[in-house]
Amino acid sequence: MAERIELTIDGRAVAVEPGTTILEAARRAGIDIPVLCYSKRTTPNGLCRMCVVEVEGARGLIASCLTPAAAGSRIHTETERVVRARRTMLEMLAFSVDLSEAPDLQALMDRYGARPERFEGGARRRPAPIDDNPMYVRDYAKCVLCWRCVQVCAEDVQFTFALNVSGRGHETHIGTAFGRPMPETTCVFCGQCVDVCPTGALKPRREWLLEQGMSAEAMMQATMTEKRKRGPALGGDESPGVVGRGGEGSRQRRDPS
Amino acid sequence: MTSGKIDQQPVHVWLSGLAPLDRSHLLPTLIEAQRRYGHLTPPTVAAISQALRVSEAEILGVVSFYTLLYDRPTGRTMVRVCTSPRCAQAGGEDVLRRLCEHLHVQPGQPTADGAYEIEEVPCLCLCDHAPAALHGEMPVGHLRQVPVADWLARPQAIGLGFIGGEPRRLTARCGAIAPADVQAFTALGGFAGLRRALTNLTPQQVIETIDASGLDGRGGAAFPTGRKWSLAGSTPAPRRYVVCNGDESEPGTFKDRLLLEGDPLAVIEGMALAGYAIGASRGYLYVRGEYPRAQGILLQAIEAAQQAGYLGTGILGTDFTFEVELRSGAGAYICGEETALLESIEGRRGLPRLKPPYPVTNGLFGMPTAINNVETLAMAAWILGQGVEAYRAVGTAESPGTKLFCLSGDIDVPGTYEVPFGTTLGALLDQAGGVRGDLQAILLGGAAGAFAGPEALDLPLTHASFRSAGLPLGSGVIMVMNGERDLRRTCYHLARFFAHESCGKCFPCQLGTQRQLEIIGRLADGGLRPGDPEALDDVAFAMSETSICGLGVTAGSAIQSARRRWPELFRPAGE
DSSP, X not given: OOOOEEEEETTEEEEEOTTOBHHHHHHHTTOOOOOXXXXXXXXXXXOSOTTEEEETTOSXXXXXXXXXXXXXXXXXXXXXXXXXXXXXXXXXXXXXXXXXXXXXXXXXXXXXXXOGXXXXXXXXXXXXXBOOSSSEEEOGGGOOOOXXXXXXXXXXXXXXXXXXXESOGGGOEEEOGGXXXXXXXXXXXXXXXXXXXXXXXXXXXXXXXXXXXXOHHXXXXXXXXXXXHHGGGGGGOOOHHHHTTSTHHHHXXXXXX | OOOSSOOOSOHHHHHHHHXXXXXXXXXXXXXXXXXXXXXXXXXXXXXXXXXXXXXXXHHHHHHHHOTTOOSSOOOSEEEEEEOSHHHHHTTHHHHHHHHHHHXXXXXXXXXXXXXXXXXXXXXXXXXXXXXXXXXXXXXXXXXXXXOHHHHXXXXXXXXXXXXXXXXXXXXXXXXXXXXXXXXXXXXXXXXXXXXXXXXXXXXXXXXXXXXXXXXXXXXXXXXXXXHHHHXXXXXXXXXXXXXXXXXXXXXXXXXXXXXXXXXXXXXXXXXXXXXXHHTOSEEEEEEOTTOHHXXXXXXXXXXXXXXXXXXXXXXXXXXXXXXXEEEEOOSOGGGGSHHHHHHHHTTSOOOOOOSSSOTXXXXXXXXXXXXXXXXXXXXXXXXXHHOHHHHHTSBOSSSBSEEEEEEEESBSSOEEEEEETTOBHHHHHHHTTOBSSSEEEEEESSTTSEEEOGGGGGOBSSHHHXXXXXXXXXXXXXXXXXXXXXXXXXXXXXXXXXXXXXXXXXXXXXXXXXXXXHHHHHHHTTOOOTTHHHHHHHHHHHHHHHOSSHHXXXXXXXXXXXXXXXXXXXXXXXX
16 A cells, blocks of 8 residues: 555644545545535536635645645645635625525535625626527526536547537636537537536526426426427437436436535 | 638638648637638538547637637728727727727727728737737737828838847847848857757757856746756657747737747747757747737748758758747737647647646646747857857846846837846836836836836846845836826726636636726726725735636736835725
């Protein structure tokens, strides 16, 4: 067995295998470092910087999800600087994005006393929901740009490449080539993007329709009418094997992170 | 991209002529497709997707990242008017307004006949010719005095700009010879460094020479060049690369443009030298898309160097082989960040990578890469040609040699000045004819730099003395503002620049540059609210402490420096 690395996190001595991230080391010691974009199912990109910690001697705060624990380092996960950074980022994010379906983030905002209203008058990202396919709805007003959906659609899982990250800066958004409706893309409706979305920006269409106040009966009726109207035209192939791969099946697996 | 008639040749015929291609050709292919077909249509993108085996979604992600690529029809001649800090002070916004009125259009909207389209763009790095614009591919300047109808119909290209200071080392040949004339170049000492290295020195000795000279990077970070080459050369790998960072986009900078247009062979010589030193046989010269004239000159210079046997196989009769490929950026300040630049060459959105690992071990295509600034490489060639002693004859012991400084703003003679390190800031301003009016502020290091007041005039221009004064020397930006300038407006233009140029990857910068702009917008309009200064500080803190790359880390630094130096400017209305 490889030699173990010893370090201290919030004053506690921790020993881990080489290559273990600070985040993982902290979790093993029972110390909770909040995360947002991080997921065990996608390659970490260190985008949200919510998991930053203070490492003694380092310039700036360090993203714990990416940084391997180093021998002898002394780490503090909840200092004044850490809290100031996290609170400010939550405030900026909550002002731009609708976090009403992200209970974890709301809890974090309470924990740090975040006040998004400080930025009143600023730009918000509020595009209309996109209801362009029978399987799922994309409500990018709730999108925090964690990239998980794009990653599972691409090299991390499915190699489908229907989704992309478009634009830049505050205008960055998740999209498709030329903004095409989902049935006109390479999407195979596997549902994995819906599954990894942490904020309800992607959700099964039926769930969304229920939220819009549609009754179960009306939904069944609409589905049947839609099927009749579309016939075999849906993506040129209506085999249930393809279309049915999304939906409930994927919804039962919850993102473990 | 402004070709008058659309080439009707089917896209797949053209693409098959370029095979075999891979993803790393995405950006050049998109740029060329746009030049041929006007803009990037769905059939063109589909064909490129097939040929390069990159998904259409990813291609559109790339297209949407770079401001010079379009998936919609544009005017045939794009007129890009600069309104970044210096041009805005010089009346750039006024120029833009008059141009729009003249053509009866809004920015981003083609004229009715499709002949023109106007764009408002961030810094074109023509600050010594402010207010400036790009008329198609022609850089034009000093537009405030010229009637719009005149410069639009008969654009006059600006020259290299004023070159001052002494001793003239890097700038000696600029303007004195035709830029791609190998004979004239060698007659004035060109290729002496490469010749000496290849015929008399081992790669290790070249690195030792650069080390002994004390040369450090001139792109802003001042990393020791010899150490960078040593690291890139000593990491075991099947291939290595040299990359020249010519993505000069820092507002207030224009020195690299001078070298690329005025003495391109010196840059090429420096690249070949770096290749010899680290054991690379291929170099990429990445030049921003807004420098089309420099790119044209560089293509000629590369061709001329090849013809004369200074590039290619068996250079100067040795077994050293080195090729240089020119790569164009496509409108993204962030690609000046070295890892974003590498991503761009590889055919991706120009997003900074997570570091470590650093490019010296894991750079272009994952291989060890020496990525150096234009001025650094040209200076390395000079050092090998003239010797370490000559290099260290001027400057200070700690910062030896000369450096190019970009003087713009309220100064009598704006331009590029080559002076020894250690010259005081005040002495340099005197060389440029002095300040026009009363000196109020100097922006040092560019948008990512800091403001200083008149108290900085006695500072010697060295990294050490600037660091101890809490100021950045950076890439050599010295933008002078007299008492008539509204610093709040300048802060607004800086904030707008960063909001436009944030790549959007990490949350603090993606959100913070926008929040900063909103608060500074209120500041500039005189409507700062109670709580705004504290919110501004929190935003700057989050950006500087947690951003992935230097853009985010420094996106608030100039504004914060103004806040410390002139706190009274940041008081909310009524307080």
